[in-house]
Amino acid sequence: MTDTVGRLLEFRMPDVGEGLTEAEVLTWYVKPGDAVVDGQTVCEIETAKAVVELPIPFDGVVQELRCAEGERVAVGAVVITVVGAEAPSAPGVRETMQAAQQRQPVLVGYGVAPQAAKRRRRTADSTAGRLAGPGPVLAKPPVRKLAKDLGVDLARVLPSGPDGIITREDVHAASGAADIAAVPASALPEPVSPPGGGPRETRVPVRGVRQATAAAVTSSAFSAPHVTEFVTVDVTRTMKLLRDLKREPWAADRRVGPLLLVARALLAAIERNPDINASWDEKAQEIVRKNYVNLGIAAATPRGLTVPNIKDAHTLSLAALAGALNDLVDAARSGRTSPAALSGGTVTVTNIGVFGVDSGTPILNRGEAAILAVGAIRSRPWVHKGKVTPRRVVTLALSFDHRLVDGELGSKVLADVATVLERPNRLTAWS
Template sequence: MTTMTEASVREFKMPDVGEGLTEAEILKWYVQPGDKVTDGQVVCEVETAKAAVELPIPYDGVVRALHFPEGTTVDVGTSIIAVDVSGGAPAPAPETTPEAAEAPEPEKQPEGRQPVLVGYGVAASSTKRRPRKGPQIPVQEASTAVQAELNGHAAAAPAAPAVKERPLAKPPVRKLAKDLGVDLATVTPTGPDGIITREDVHAAAAPAAEPAVVEAPAPVQAPAPAPVATYDTARETRIPVKGVRKATAAAMVGSAFTAPHVTEFVTVDVTRTMKLVEELKQDKDMQGLRVNPLLLIAKALLVAIKRNPEVNASWDEANQEIVLKHYVNLGIAAATPRGLIVPNIKDAHAKTLPQLAESLGELVATAREGKTSPAAMQGGTVTITNVGVFGVDTGTPILNPGESAILAVGAIKLQPWVHKGKVKPRQVTTLALSFDHRLVDGELGSKVLADVAAILEQPKRLITWA
């Protein structure tokens, strides 16, 4: 009976919803134990280092258990939900908690072996690791106990090295230990079933004196959070750095200290461009599409790249090569509640103005809804960031990693301007182009920025230069 029930339970594992992601945070569950689910139904929303993503279940059945609560960060490959696909009524399973309390352990153990190793290593090692988790190396302890009785020696001595030989840790934790130079065999595990956690590695990386002092007063240090409580919560708010914000911060720091940035500025009269925007809004071919100054600025940048293709490149440090891109994936920086994201319009160079307007509208709408997929934020080549919507004149934007240039667009304001020999009120804005000086020298960067300015000043050039 038990075997049949266990066989009917399918474990859904946290998938890699982006390239190379190792973990994701469960933001919200849409189902609870006892709920029926169908193939393709969204069961939860997770946040990765790149975006928030909804996860659909790949089969029909009844939810038996949710393995993690909301707010938990789970490694890729770890089971997050169990579904009974037998068509029976597994709802009583969660109700009979005392009887079922023992069943989940053997179920989670076999599943626990797989998530740790999926995509990371050889499954053969799991058969050696998992038996040690419950009773702490039952086979080896038994053998050493027998030897102790025969030889008259304590079994504790041989057991210690056995633990150090094969420490239990998930791939991200092993990588952290490697980066910090910590030997996992010397780390004392505090995780469930003897698994080494990130905190264990950080503790082991601290000076030897610290663990000795911390271990004894560990209970005494429990009130340590008291100083935190002394902060006036009405005057300060502390927000954990994670998800999109954490990834953005790391990327920007890496970019700022890897690529030598240069920023150039130009102030331009965009009165004619603003008039063209109003005309396009009345054009029947543009009906229902998003028409605004950003659309024409994006088109102007694409034309400038076509005239100066060398600016659309990336730096391959590993192979010491400059990679010229014959396509343009145009990134558009978007501010969202979860932080700044930069989805891009694939093959923007090949799109007509109506097609570009449609893609731009979809990109913005998806970003505002928080539904941007990780794939939409990968592979960008150049980016536009519109700081003008915040009333800012201009800025010095930081390059997105792997890109060669980023254009900042300032606020469009009515200003006094010399036009045809007379001072007149004109619509004026300031553009700022930051570029990687390893790829783009001053001449090339100046040509690109000057071309964008010239098109916005005389938008008819879109026809002659495109």
């Protein structure tokens, strides 16, 4: 590229939005001397909200990587310099030969210029070329984390997954490690000859999603006066309905489980008691009532707890709600939840029953008025039609912000959820 001489382009960490000011560089996909094209992913970063890939918005040759993997970089700081012929085409870029024009900030992971080149997919047949030359390595975030912990260079790992994707087994094979929970040596304290020969303590840096979660729950717990109410309900009919729903054509490619009907029951309860779907504006001293429901689902991921939400969940049919839940869970488990999906929630459901827990006192998601915890569904002796008989029973716990939800409102919402789950035909009667 002889016409690129003297034109140094700087790509800066984009504005990630949502009040975030920095991100951690997880993996570089390029090195100095590599050619890059507009739209090519050059690195993967982690914000307090999610893990996203960062595309570069112009063509050129990489001159320098300004930050290392594991380094935290402020928004606006230069992350990579490229000698290129194209003028800057996206925010976060400055050409040193001329002043940059004013542009709007780009949200990380949300596309590039309309003419951006499509990222080339690699197949298992191209393994040798990928190992020998530049280009992105295909691996999911949990696999990248495992490789980082084990000190494995993904660029030298032979992929066995579809389309050349590196799997956890590939990383273990490359490292020779047998322990799936291996911890990097740099994270371990000096050995003190403990019984059994292992380390007495392991220190794990608090960062990314876990750091954001810690700050959020601390703020929520000490700013909103929590009240939690409990109810135990017979859900035998709901479990029978689930068995029937699984035979519906739309259920073939979706997870149809208790969480789906719990979510639908909560939406019905909110429709009958809309004042619970609100937030507290401390500065304005106002209660902000939401005329829409962005339903949050607490999800445990390899990087910590996240609460993505389904936008306008109150408008969805049962089949559409099942599809949205399916997409939300898949994205959370793969670490690909977008920043937009993590913001704007109005009420949350957390399913602690999947861990075999009967009940708990959930902490409100910051800015929301209520959160519903669903315990494990168990067979228990229950009085049904005047006789003690085995029934499927679950305990629900509703925490709410007592500044804007009094005991009457909170109790009505919890009772309505219980009523729907005990007699799901009420959904038809209430609609």
